[in-house]
Amino acid sequence: MSTINIGEGFSFPKKFWESDYQELFPPELIKLLKNLHERLNPERLRLLEARKVRQEHYDRGEVPEFLDRNSEAVKGSWKVAPIPRELLCRRVEITGPVNVPKMVINMLSRNEKGERADMAMLDFEDSMKPSFQNVLDGYKNVILAVPGKLTYFTEDKKYQLNPNDMAYVMVRCRGLHLNETNIKINGEEISAGLLDLAVCFFHTARQYRLQNKTPKYYVPKCEHYLEARWWNNLFVELERATKFPIGTLRATFLIETLPATFQVEEILYELRDHAVGLNVGRWDKIFSDIKVLRNHPERIMADRSSINMERSWMENYAKRVIKICHSRGAFAMGGMSAFTPGKSPELRLEQTQKVSADKKREADWGHDGCWVSHPYFIGVAMNAFKNENQLKETLPDFDKYSDILPRSEGPHTIGGLRTNVRVGIAYMHGWMKDIGCVAFDNLMEDLATLEISRAQVWQWLHHQITLDDGVQVTKSLVASIFADEFQKILEEMKHETPENRHRELFVELEEARDMALRIFTQDELSDFLTTTSEPVEY
Incomplete structure (x- = not known):
């Protein structure tokens, strides 16, 4: 990758x-x-190393546990900072990739x-x-979307925003574990999440304030809780x-990892000056359940x-x-409905009923919400x-220390294995084209659901394991299912692909199949599909 040194030790792809x-x-x-990286990256690296140490303990049979029940985070009378008026109604939030205008x-x-x-x-x-x-x-899309100028x-057809009638713009940055390979400071890759937050806040915070609105982010x-402290310091x-x-700056954190579910109050305490709520990120949570245990x-x-x-x-x-959130004055947001509308009225009705x-x-x-x-x-x-919200609902009869460890309750079926394989092939087909979410089998499959399939x-x-169908899961069985589902997906996609592209489609899906098979059956389960962005190619 050819880079240019802009100054301040800041290198950037010349292209x-x-x-x-x-x-x-x-x-x-x-x-x-540069200043943020030098101040905060050493601690970020220590926090990531601590994750590895904890996982080593889990791999030896330990499980996450609740922390000290007499700490200030649990026993103190603190509340999060008052929620701004414009953030008090969040009944439905929609999400999707920021890069597609x-x-x-x-x-x-x-x-x-x-x-x-x-x-x-x-x-x-x-x-x-x-x-x-x-x-x-x-x-670029965030900078134009905040004032309603994106077209x-x-x-x-012309697509444009109505600045006087549009949803509230929020941004979800990338996670603590991700590096932005293409920007380096003093030779070190910058934290992707730090970069996303800094760029978006720098360019849009004043625009938010001109509208009497609050810069709002998801993490x-x-x-x-020490990771939450790092983000709060940022x-x-x-x-x-x-x-x-x-x-x-106000933020909602996703509680979407198994260790974090045991530290909800401690995490919120660290964020109390900036938090407006926490979110139940169900799909990544399922992935984390599998990965941790x-x-x-x-x-x-x-x-x-079935989960x-x-x-x-x-x-x-x-x-x-x-x-915990409502007792501390913070929002508690619900999870994602991942359906994409089916093609038939009957299927759409069934989906609507489920949603x-x-x-x-x-x-x-x-x-x-x-x-x-x-x-x-x-x-x-x-x-x-x-x-508008349900902040007054504090669940007085619910014990916040109830059992939250996942259980092995079944089913474990060949159909479930096929679903995972299909998601793997379809998702990697999109990934190879720089697409991070794909509409497939009437669901929106993103990185979280790919990670579930991979880990499972x-x-x-x-x-x-021996499945409920009586079949033992082996590498040869997984490989044969990949072969079967590759052929099925190929035939399905042919119907929506011009005939002169069928050969190209075959090659693309073959590569996606091989990539998915490799990462699904590797000897060691990697923590994430990737922890870096792809280097710019020339």
Whole structure:
């Protein structure tokens, strides 16, 4: 990769510095990034090393546990800072990749039925592949979306925002574990999450304030209260450097890892000056359950499609977040409905009924709002949440120390194995094209659901479990299923692909199959599909 040293020890791909992306990184921002990196990256690396040490303990048979029940975080009378008025109604939040302008505009706008989400989370993480082109396009889209100026043109249509009638713009940065390979400071790769937050806050915070709004962010993949402290320190450093009052930036953290579910109160305590809530990130949580307990034969997770919020440990985890958040004055957001609208009226009706039941359950438990992945389901989700929020619902009869450890309750089926394999092939097919989420089998499959499929196949294979169908999971069985599903997906996709592209499609899917098979059956389960963005190629 050919890079250019801009100054302050800041190196950047020369290919992009010669383009209009250069304006994203003025000297003031480069200096800020250098200072943030030098102050905060050493501690980030220590925190990531601590994750490895904890996992070694889990691999030897230990499990996560609740922390000191007499700490200030648990026993103290603290509350989070008052929630700004404009953030008090978050009944439905829609999310999708930040780098695609048409999708960003559709997320922020009303759907065909005239329904609009309260909030839109523009995502640099699970739904966006972190190619450098995607990252930089995402920054540009955020900068234009906040004031309502983002537009997109096709040959026959213009997509644009209505600044007076659009969802509230939020940004989800990348996680603590991710490096941005393409930007280095003093020879070190910069933290991707730090970069995302700093660039977006630097360019948009004043625009938010001109609108009497609050810069609002989502932070993923937190595993420990000390990690929350690191993020809070980053918030403070950003505010001080840009001369904003402490608490200007507000954040919602996803509680989507098994270790974090045991530290909900401690995490919120660390964030109390900046937090507006926590979110029950159900899909990444299932992945984390499998990953953390991967060596525990008594906790082999069931088919991914059967693990829902009705499972006892999942319900207890959600209610724990609700009880703690509301007792501390913070929002408790529900999870994602990952459906994409089916092609037939019958299928869409079935999906609508499932979304309605899921969101009604979340509202009945006390969540303040929820997520959807497609504008079609905004109205269905909105109907479940009758009030602006449910901050007064504190679940007095629920014990926040209820059992939240996953259980091996089945089913474990050949059908579940096939589903995981299909997701692997389809997702990697998109990934190879720099796409981070794919509509497949009437679901929106993003990195979180790919990670579930990857981890589950690995766990079943590692323990060579015998499925309910009586078949033992072996490498040869997994390979044969990959071969079967490759042929099925190829035939399915041919119907939607011009005939002159069928050979190209075959080659693409073959490569996706081989890539997915390799990562699903590797000897050691890697913590994430990737921890770095792809280097720019020339």
